[in-house]
Amino acid sequence: MAPPLSFSILVRDPGSAARVGRIETRHGAIDTPAFMPVGTQGTIKGLLPSLVAATGAQIVLGNTYHLMLRPGSALVASLGGLHGFMNWPGPILTDSGGYQAYSMSDLTTLSDEGVSFRSIVDGSMVHLSPERAIEVQNQLGADIIMALDDCPPSVDPATMSQTRLRTRAARSRSALGYDHARRLDEAGERTIRWLERCKAAHARADVQSLFGIVQGGTDLDRRSRSAAQVCGVELPGYAIGGVAVGEGFSEILNVVRHTAPLLPPEKPRYLMGVGYERDLVAAVRAGVDMFDCVLPTRNGRNAYAFTPRGAVRLRNATYAEDAGPLDPECDCMACRPDLNGWRTEAGHHFSRAYLRHLFMAREMLGPILVSLHNLRHFQRLMLDIRRAIRDNDWLAFGRRWPVAKEGLVGVGEGDLGGAGGSV
Numbered sequence: 001m002a003p004p005l006s007f008s009i010l011v012r013d014p015g016s017a018a019r020v021g022r023i024e025t026r027h028g029a030i031d032t033p034a035f036m037p038v039g040t041q042g043t044i045k046g047l048l049p050s051l052v053a054a055t056g057a058q059i060v061l062g063n064t065y066h067l068m069l070r071p072g073s074a075l076v077a078s079l080g081g082l083h084g085f086m087n088w089p090g091p092i093l094t095d096s097g098g099y100q101a102y103s104m105s106d107l108t109t110l111s112d113e114g115v116s117f118r119s120i121v122d123g124s125m126v127h128l129s130p131e132r133a134i135e136v137q138n139q140l141g142a143d144i145i146m147a148l149d150d151c152p153p154s155v156d157p158a159t160m161s162q163t164r165l166r167t168r169a170a171r172s173r174s175a176l177g178y179d180h181a182r183r184l185d186e187a188g189e190r191t192i193r194w195l196e197r198c199k200a201a202h203a204r205a206d207v208q209s210l211f212g213i214v215q216g217g218t219d220l221d222r223r224s225r226s227a228a229q230v231c232g233v234e235l236p237g238y239a240i241g242g243v244a245v246g247e248g249f250s251e252i253l254n255v256v257r258h259t260a261p262l263l264p265p266e267k268p269r270y271l272m273g274v275g276y277e278r279d280l281v282a283a284v285r286a287g288v289d290m291f292d293c294v295l296p297t298r299n300g301r302n303a304y305a306f307t308p309r310g311a312v313r314l315r316n317a318t319y320a321e322d323a324g325p326l327d328p329e330c331d332c333m334a335c336r337p338d339l340n341g342w343r344t345e346a347g348h349h350f351s352r353a354y355l356r357h358l359f360m361a362r363e364m365l366g367p368i369l370v371s372l373h374n375l376r377h378f379q380r381l382m383l384d385i386r387r388a389i390r391d392n393d394w395l396a397f398g399r400r401w402p403v404a405k406e407g408l409v410g411v412g413e414g415d416l417g418g419a420g421g422s423v
Contacts, residue, residue, distance in 0.1 A: 004143065005209035005236045007268050007289075013389045015411075017261065017287030020389045023268055025091045025143040026207060027083060030058045032268065032289040033385055035280070035378045036093060037296065040066050042076075042086045044375075045297055046368045049088045054340065055332065055372060056379030058090055059143075061292050064136050065097035065128070069121045073139035081141030093292075094142040096133045096198075098149040098213070098241070099273065110150065112190060130197040138204045146239065147198040149213040152187035154247045154255075156180040184217045187242075191215050192229040199233060209236035211270060217242060218251045220258045227262035238263045239270035240288070244279070249406065253282050260287040277306070277381055281407030284385055296378050300371030303359040307377065308401045310423045314356045314370070322356075325349035332376035334369040 004026055011020040023030040037044050037052060040063040044052045052060065062082055067073060076085045082092055097115070108117040114129030130148045137145035157178075195212045202210050212230040216222035231238060240259050243252055256271060260283070263269045270290040271283050280291055296306065303314040307327040312319070325335040326349075333340045334355070338348045350369055358366030381401065388397035394411040398404070 001206065003209075003236070004205075004207050005268075007237070007266070009266075011390050013285070014392060015394070016285040018285045018385075018389045019287065019289070020386050021268075021289055023091075023289075025209075027092070027143055028058065028090045030091055030290075031382075031386065033280075033284045033382055034059065034290050035382050036061050036290065036292040037375055038063075038292055038294045039086070039088075040294075041070075042067060042082060044371075045301065046364065046371060047297075047375075049086065051333070051372060052088075052375065053090070055375040056383070057375060060088055060090070060092055062086075062092060062094045062140065062142060063097070063100070064094050064133055064140070064146075065100040067094075067140060068097070068128070068132075068136045069119050069126065073136040077139040077141065081139075083141060091144070092142040093144040094137050094140055094146065095272075096137070096146040096148040096213075097128050098133075098146075098151045103245075112193070114148070114194075130194040131201040134198050134201040134203075134210075138202070138208065141204075142208065144209050144211060144237070145202075147191075147195045147210060147212050149194060149215060149241055150187040150190040151213075151215065151242050151245070152183050152217060153180070154217045154242050154245050155251070157246065159246075180217075181219075184215075184219055184222050187215050188222055188226045188229070191226065192233075195230060195233055199235070211235060211237040211239050211268075213239045213241040213272070214259055214263070215242045216255075216259075218247055218255055220254070223255060223259045224262060227259055231262070231264055235267075237268040237270060239272050239290075241272045243271060244274045249278065252279060253409070256283045256288065257286045263287075277378075277401065277404040278407035280378075280381065281385065281401075281404040282409060283407075284389075285407070285409070296374035297371045300374040301367040303356070303366065303370065305355075305370050305377075306374050306403075307423055308381075308403055310403050312352065312423055314352065314359055314366075316356075319352040319356045322352035324352055326352060326355070326370070326373050327377070330373060330376060330380065332373045334373040 006024045009019045009021045021032040036059050037057050038061045042062050079085050108115050116127045119126050133148040212235050214226045214230050216226045260269055269288045271288045275293050305312040305326045312326055327335055331339050334350050355366055384397055388394050398408050
C-alpha cells in the first residue's frame with residue numbers, strides 16, 4: 001500500500017532555498033508553498049466549506065484540544081471522522097494541543113506526563129498526555145497529525161509586549177523563580193521525549209502522517225539541538241513551532257532562516273502559526289513549504305481587510321462613502337461577485353462603504369465577506385509566490401506585493417518601491 005503522504009519537489013529557486021512542490025494525501029493534493037486556513041472547532045468561522053474551497057484552499061486545520069473537549073473525538077469518529085463531520089473532502093491537518101497549553105498556560109499544569117487543565121467548556125479537569133493527543137487525532141482522522149510538544153515562550157515573557165503574557169510571566173517569576181534558559185532546555189528535552197511517545201502510540205500510521213515539531217525559542221543553538229533530536233525520529237514531515245509568540249519580525253526571520261535548512265530537504269517543512277505576508281515570503285525563501293494562521297479570518301471578523309498594498313481598516317470613517325472594492329485586482333466574492341456566479345445591475349463588487357456599513361450595523365454579512373476576501377488574498381499570495389519561484393522573478397513579485405517587501409531579503413530592494421501600509 002502506498003504511504004499516506006508523499007512529497008515531491010517540482011521547482012527549486014536558484015537564488016534562495018524556496019521550492020515549489022506537491023504533497024499527495026489520501027484526500028487529495030496540496031500545492032506548496034501552501035497556506036492553510038484554521039478551523040479550530042471543525043469550521044472556518046462563518047464560512048461554508050464550498051466557499052473556503054473556492055478561495056483556493058486545498059487543506060484546512062482542526063484543533064485537538066478544542067475538539068477533544070467539544071464535541072469529543074469519539075463522537076466525531078462515529079460520524080465519519082473530521083472529514084465527514086465538517087463536510088470537507090480535502091486534506092485536513094490537526095494541531096496537537098501543545099500551543100493551547102502555552103497560550104492558556106494560566107489554566108494549565110505542565111509535567112513530564114503531559115498537560116492538565118481545567119476545561120473551558122464545563123470546568124472539569126482534563127489531562128492531555130502524548131498518548132491521549134495521538135488517540136484523539138487517530139479518532140478525528142486528519143491526514144496530517146502533530147506530535148504533542150512543549151511550546152515555551154520564544155523570548156523571556158517579561159519582555160513581551162502582550163499585557164496578558166507579561167502579567168502571567170510576573171506571576172510565574174514570583175512564584176517559581178522563572179529562568180528562561182532553563183525553561184527552553186526543559187521544553188526541548190520534553191518535546192523529544194513526547195515525540196517518541198507519540199510515535200509509539202500512533203495506531204493509524206498507514207493512513208495518517210505524524211509530524212514532529214522543533215522548539216528552542218530564539219536561541220539558535222537550542223534550535224539546532226532540537227532539530228537534530230526531532231529529525232532523528234523518522235517521520236513524514238517536520239514543523240518549526242514556537243514562532244510568532246511574542247518576538248518581532250527580525251527574530252522570526254533569524255529563527256526560520258537558521259532552522260529550516262536543518263530539516264530534511266526531501267520532507268515537507270511546516271512553519272506553525274505564521275503569519276503576515278512578509279513572514280510567509282521570508283519563510284518560503286528560507287525553504288518552508290506549509291503555513292497556517294488565524295489572521296485572515298480573525299482579522300476579517302474585525303473589519304480588517306488585507307490587500308497587496310496594505311490593510312484596509314473598514315471601521316475608519318474615511319471609507320464611509322468609498323464606492324471602490326477592497327482590492328481592484330482581487331477576484332473574490334466580495335471584490336468580484338460577478339466572477340463567482342452573482343450578477344447585479346448595481347456593479348461588480350461590494351463597496352468599501354457597504355462593507356463598512358455592515359460592520360457598523362453589526363450585520364453578519366460583513367465578517368463573512370471580509371473573511372472570504374482575506375482567505376482569497378492569502379491564496380493569491382501563494383499562487384504568486386509559486387509563480388515567482390517557477391519564473392525566477394522575485395522582482396516582479398515584489399512590485400505586485402509591496403506589503404511583503406520586508407520578506408524579500410536580498411532581492412534588489414531598490415527596484416521594489418515602497419513597502420506596503422494602510423490604504
